[in-house]
Amino acid sequence: MSRQSGTDGPSLERPDFVVRKERLYRRLLAGCAALTVAVTLGIILSLSNGALTFFGDVSIVKFLTGTNWSPLVAPSEYGVLPLVSGTLIIVVGSAVVALPIGLGAAIYLSEYADPRVRSVVKPALEILAGVPTVIYGYFALVYLTPILDAPLPIEQVIIPSWLGFSVPIIPSWLTFSVPIIPGGVPLLPEFTLVVPEFTLVVSEFVFVVPSLGAFNALSASIAVGIMIIPMVSSISEDAMSAVPDSLREAAYGLGSTKFDVSTSVVVPAAASGIISSYVLALSRAIGETMIVTMAAGQSPKMPYFPNVLRNFTDSIEAMTASIVKIASAESLGQTATYEAMFAIGLTLFGLTLTMNILAELVRRRFREVY
Amino acid sequence: MSKEELDDESDDESEGAVDSSLIGMEVADTDTKDRRPGTEEAVIETRDLNVYYGDERALHDVNMEIHEREVTAIIGPSGCGKSTYLRCINRMNDLVEAAIIEGEVRFGGMDMYGDDVDPVALRRRIGMVFQHPNPFPKSIYDNVAYGLRVQNRTEHLDEKVEQALKDAALWDEVNDQLDESAMDLSGGQQQRLCIARAIAVDPEVILMDEPTSALDPVAGSKIEDLIDDLAEEYTVVIVTHNMQQAARISDRTAVFLTGGELVEYDDTEKIFENPEHQRVEDYITGKFG
């Protein structure tokens, strides 16, 4: 290796062996990367394999339109709509909890909180997503349900009687009055609460809690909602932090308050990021298993209408819970019920995959803006 | 141009006052002992070298020969392609995926972009020192031994490390702390360590990409002295922003101007004293750039 050997060409090669060694390592590592693709393929293959067998036994139209799901009781019926409705109820409930709260937290962290507070609160929020779901399920079942089931002290808390005025939300002639009923008795869809000394008119969509079952969708969806708050808040916050300061400064320069800047400049500018976070969080809620299995029960049913509230107070069965129920059943063998698990799994997979891709597409759009 | 002022001051101390507008001749005379015994043999030749980064053309038909055991300086304004040129010489541009290289670069008569050339083996013979000192987060010893180890040349490791540190004028400062982290050294020491690291593997050519621009003037002048010594044994190609530096240490100077064009390449004296092109003269006298 003397310096004078500069003119002989072939020394510009490394030993064959070394080059081959490098190639071996490269291929081993590429193999590792390829394995992730194999995992996806494995998921698709195994799910569609089971699902195809299932649809050989049960017609796909019946599966998609049937309103009765009773795979374990003969004669088995495989209508997926009750399960979809159960999942939807959970998604709606958790969305009501998580979307506004997550957005609020994101605005606070991005616009209001000083760095020290943020450095403490952000990881604390992340903990919400890190608690095992089985513990959330346990919380919802053992603690949340009894708390929610306790009769609400309506007279004292909501409307102090000394205020002595009524809050007409809809004209009172549209409704009829019934005397106040203690929490625990289901209320009619349309009613007026008559509290001693004054009247409160409420529409049908009010959150007065009828009696909760031991398993109910309400506590499950609250727990799922708490769990997905950090998904909404962290992705939304990233989107808001990506809004350039020049926009904020422009708005301040025009005399806006912080409130105006947050709500009318930052949030609209970060809208695609926020939407993407919503979609991702809801996809998480759809796939959530343990909370809904433990707290929402395992009784598939079609939604109640028009008394929407009752859907939350009753036990339901989500798609994920039905998979768990079938898997826990003893010795099924390769029956249609066993394969039904894969059919639902495929539906779930397709649904969440679509939502994730959608979220990614939306997010990509917002990345392009800045 | 505070940097140049500072450099002028250091000149004052070492070699006597130099009129900043007449740097060329005098500096070359005073600093280096005449011409080095360069062999006049071209180690590296480039023919019609063009480099594109995506759509942007970074080098424009560069033809140049680099001679053995000389210091060749490459100067020019920012973004003129001088670093790109340097990186072509040891194929560091291979690591930039968007870079497309056309033309011919010959090393010892062999086309270094040929199919049979392994860039890794090539870099073992053409070492490189970067603008910012980048020692590995290892001990001083391990840093210098790194190249030898990756090339599997571990016999007489201790002596080779010592020799490299001595050649890099660092041995006296660090010989009692070889096992300590290289990150604890000062910037100038780190840069000399990087030079020691590069010469430890006994390359034929050492490329330096603005090796003093991230250092203070005193540390910078030590590196310059070092480069001067290195040229006794090695072929050195140095990219620099600093024209006085080029004038002080180099035997030949290449001037790149905007657009990645090699405008003039000649003996350093001639470039600084009597350049052929008006643009080069304008650049050197500070009219632009």
Added chain:
Amino acid sequence: MATKPEPAESIRRDGRFSLKELKGKAFEGVLIAATLVGIVALLVLFGYMFFDAVGPQAASAKWYLLFFGTLVAPTSAFALYSRRRPAVRRMNARAFAAVFGGLAFSLAAWVVFDATGPRGPLLYILLASVSPLLIAGYAKYVERSMFVGPAMVMSTLVVLLWTLGTEVFVFALFDLIGLLFGWIPVLGSLRLPVGLPALVTAVSAGVPTLAVLWYLVRRDAPRRAFVLVPVVAALSGLGTAGFDFWFQPYVDVLAAWVAYVCLVGVPVAAVVALAVRRRATVREGLVAGGAVVAGNLAVGGVALARSLDPSFWVVMFSGTVVPVAYVVGDAAIADREGRIGLLGPFVLIGGVLLGALLEDVINATGPDTWITPTLLLSTWNGLDPTEAGAYPEIVGSIMIVSVMALMSFPVGVGAAIYLEEYAPNTGLAGRFANFTEVNIANLAGVPSVVYGLLGLALFNNVLDFPPGIVFTAGATLGLLILPIVIVSAQEAIRAVPDSLRRGSYGMGASRWQTLRNVVLPEAVPGILTGTILALGRAIGETAPLLIISLAVSGSTPDGLFASGVALPLRIYSSSANAIPEYRKGVLAALAIVLLALMLTMNAVAILLRNRYQTNDT
């Protein structure tokens, strides 16, 4: 705001009620409430659970006073003292890591090896480490090191494949082939001329032999190199017949506690020797390693003489005493300033012990806790809550996590390295890499229950493993966390500054050399942190375990292929128990145990990260 004020007036802050300001304040209040509501809700629920599990209301004031005096006061005093002294704080953190990390490591090692028996794992480790060690020794002898890396990697892989599984992997391969091609009428009805075991042996011994032969012929190797062919044939034949089978008798001769010394003590000694060698000479390293082994033997001997369980004490000595002694010795020599920080963990432990000792003496009533030795050390009892324990479940969870780590770490880090360091942006490979990245992002969003279905289909149906074994559970969860491991490893690798890579390439180092010598040493702490966090999360995963029909109740699994149990599954299955003490007592306590396991892993990750950050400055 109704009338337009004078210009000078208009910019003065309005002292009176301002609607705008109120709106802003109210908005901020709502935002703060939104930020905190989730955290507060979780805290409240944790509070309920904590009260139910620990029952602090039952303890008397005397008890609180006692523990305040022995535990809270000294530790807070110590914390206050060390707060302003960085050297002390640093040493304190190291001491905590050594003491509690050591305790966690030795207890985990003990419960797992106690369940499986020490000899089986020892056999595997021997088999897996003998060939790389032989290769390394041979390389040292002939003074050529070029082939060491790949040879060690390949030999370890081959031996693992052999020992873990001619049966598991090769038989399964045949099943898979049958599944893939069995539907073709001709092939489906084809009868094999020989039995499946013979075929498996032929394939697994023949393939390596033919591969070597092909290699030698293709490279025109000298004639004497063909000696390799019969060697490989013999070795792979032996391997197929079961290396474990051949070695078994020799390992069985060892007393159980000697097996533990080999299993835990020797690796610890090797680590100590390497650590000492790095700071001093080879000789001192050997002395230190020898001292650890001798200490192990001494502890075993003493325990035997005092008729204690020598195995347990050997594990505790290697896992806890040795690291603590190393840190203490290191501090005594190197860090005089921070030496006092060593006391931290001992103040804590001493406080607990002293309090427990005095508790009986002064007759203080402690809390009415469900976290009892029974809960931690005995088996489940569904009828009597005071007799219910979850020892098998805890051990099962630890075993599942270990399998998970073994499955996901190498693959995940390998994939991350490929994507960050090798994959180009363009061309076919570039498109493959892009696709892989998108795919990984999507995999991270797949519901865990779907991974359960994958595990069920892959391991139970295709590979025909028995249902609900530890390996299946660990492998399924390993696939689940793979995307998370990859992404965090990618982040750690990306954080290594490019100037280091350039420096290394500029020196003529190849990609692999740059990776191994420069990039990975810098990235490893970050990679480990991310992986441990992912593992900590996965320890609470339940749904996939339910799907692959892990047993809800059972005994401690005695091997990777034994029927497994897991702690979160126990929480799920017993939440339906009608006896109220289960729901609001035993389960709360189990939930706390599960969270404690998670927190321990997170603490390890955080310690690693902090150490990394302080080293970096």
